[in-house]
Structure formats: structure tokens, C-alpha cells
Amino acid sequence: MLTLFQTARQHPLAVSIVGASGGAFSWIITWGEELALIFRLVGGFFGALLAIASFLFVLPRLLRFLRGWRRNGISKADTE
Numbered sequence: 712m713l714t715l716f717q718t719a720r721q722h723p724l725a726v727s728i729v730g731a732s733g734g735a736f737s738w739i740i741t742w743g744e745e746l747a748l749i750f751r752l753v754g755g756f757f758g759a760l761l762a763i764a765s766f767l768f769v770l771p772r773l774l775r776f777l778r779g780w781r782r783n784g785i786s787k788a789d790t791e
Contacts, residue, residue, distance in 0.1 A: 719726040
């Protein structure tokens with residue numbers, strides 16, 4: 712079996728192509744990981760906005776529904 716240096720002496724172009732493609736592939740993997748991190752950060756930001764919006768808009772309606780349910784029962788709570 713040939714060592715890397717023997718292969719590089721016999722087939723320098725093939726070794727350089729394999730090395731360049733390996734470097735490019737590792738760059739693509741690194742870039743993909745950074746892109747995934749950006750997506751996670753943006754998703755977390757919009758998730759936080761959604762949580763704030765749900766507290767501001769959904770929670771008052773839910774509390775009103777639960778108060779009506781405690782007072783009148785489930786059938787009349789649907790109309791309040």
C-alpha cells in the first residue's frame with residue numbers, strides 16, 4: 712500500500728484535487744453549521760415574540776373564558 716507521500720509523487724494532480732475537495736467539503740460543513748446556528752437564533756427570536764404575543768392576546772381571553780366557565784358552566788362560557 713502506498714503512503715501519502717508516494718502517492719503524491721506518482722499522482723500529484725489527483726492528490727491535490729482530493730485535498731482541495733476535502734477542504735471545500737469541510738468549508739461547506741462549517742458554513743452549514745453556521746447557517747443552522749443562524750436559523751436557531753432567528754427561530755428563538757421569533758419564538759420569544761410568539762410567546763409574548765400569546766401572553767398579551769391569548770391569556771386575557773383564556774382568563775375571561777375560565778371566569779365565565781366557573782360562573783355559568785361550560786355552555787354559557789362559550790358565548791362570553
